[in-house]
Amino acid sequence: MVITSTANQHVKxxxxxxxxxxxxxxxxxxxxxxxxxxxxxxxxxxxLRLALYAPEQLAxxxxxxxxxxxxxxxxxxxxxxPAVVAAAADTEQPQGVIAAVAWPExxxxxxxxxxxxxxxxxxxxxxxxxxxxxSGAGLVLCAPGTADPFSPKVxxxxxxxxxxxxxxxxxxxxxAAELGPYTVYAADSAGSQPYYAVDWRQPAALIIGxxxxxxxxxxxxxxxxxxxIPMAGPIESLNAGVAGSIILFEALRQRSADACAxxxxxxx
Numbered sequence: 148m149v150i151t152s153t154a155n156q157h158v159k160x161x162x163x164x165x166x167x168x169x170x171x172x173x174x175x176x177x178x179x180x181x182x183x184x185x186x187x188x189x190x191x192x193x194x195l196r197l198a199l200y201a202p203e204q205l206a207x208x209x210x211x212x213x214x215x216x217x218x219x220x221x222x223x224x225x226x227x228x229p230a231v232v233a234a235a236a237d238t239e240q241p242q243g244v245i246a247a248v249a250w251p252e253x254x255x256x257x258x259x260x261x262x263x264x265x266x267x268x269x270x271x272x273x274x275x276x277x278x279x280x281x282s283g284a285g286l287v288l289c290a291p292g293t294a295d296p297f298s299p300k301v302x303x304x305x306x307x308x309x310x311x312x313x314x315x316x317x318x319x320x321x322x323a324a325e326l327g328p329y330t331v332y333a334a335d336s337a338g339s340q341p342y343y344a345v346d347w348r349q350p351a352a353l354i355i356g357x358x359x360x361x362x363x364x365x366x367x368x369x370x371x372x373x374x375x376i377p378m379a380g381p382i383e384s385l386n387a388g389v390a391g392s393i394i395l396f397e398a399l400r401q402r403s404a405d406a407c408a409x410x411x412x413x414x415x
Contacts, residue, residue: 153234177297191310194249204243258285260352265292273304274388280308338375347398
C-alpha cells in the first residue's frame with residue numbers, strides 16, 4: 148500500500164530524527180537522502196531501519212530504477228507519493244527516497260587519526276569525513292563542540308564517508324587515551340613546522356581546530372607540535388575543510404610513496 152498522508156507516523160519519525168541530535172543519539176540512527184547516498188549505504192551493508200520512496204521518481208533514471216528494485220525486496224521500506232517523501236525530506240528538491248540507517252560500527256583501522264576540534268560548520272565536518280575516507284584515515288574522533296556528524300547536512304556533505312571511515316564521538320579524556328600511541332600534531336596558522344615536513348608514515352594524529360577561534364585549550368595541551376600550511380599572498384588561513392584535506396592527502400602521498408619504493412636488494 149502506498150503511503151499518501153504527510154501526517155503518517157513514518158514521516159513524523161524521520162523528521163524528528165533529522166531535526167534532533169538527541170534523538171539521533173538515543174536511536175543511534177541518522178537520516179540520509181538521495182539515490183546515490185541510499186544506494187551507497189546499502190552497498191556498504193548499512194542497516195536500513197526505515198525508507199520511504201516514490202516509485203515514479205526513482206523509475207525516471209537508471210540508478211533510481213536499480214535502487215527501486217532493491218528497496219522493493221527489503222522490509223521496512225515503504226512506497227509513498229512524492230509529496231510524502233518531500234514532507235519527510237530535509238532537502239528542497241528530494242530525489243524520491245529518504246531513509247534512516249543505523250550508525251555504522253566500524254572498528255578502527257591502521258592509519259592516521261583525525262580529530263575534529265569544535266568544527267562547527269556541517270559542510271566542513273562533511274568535507275573532512277569525506278577526505279578522511281578518501282585518504283585512508285584509520286579513525287575520526289569528534290571532540291566536544293563539534294557539529295553533530297550525523298546531522299542531515301553533514302551526511303550530504305560526507306557523501307557516504309560514514310560507511311567507510313570509523314567515527315567516534317568522544318570527550319577529551321577519551322581522545323587522549325585513544326591517541327596514547329600516536330604523535331599528535333595540530334594545524335595552526337602560526338604553527339612551528341610546515342605540514343609536509345612531518346613524517347606521516349609514523350603513527351600520527353592530526354587535530355583540526357575551530358573555523359573562527361582555532362585550537363581549543365584541550366587540543367593545544369594534547370598536541371606535541373603545531374604545523375602550518377605555508378601560503379603566498381595576504382590570506383592568513385584556509386577553510387578548515389580545505390586545510391585538513393591538504394594535510395590528509397600529504398599523509399597519503401607519503402605513505403603511498405613509501406609503499407611504492409623498491410625493496411633493497413642484497414649484493415651477491
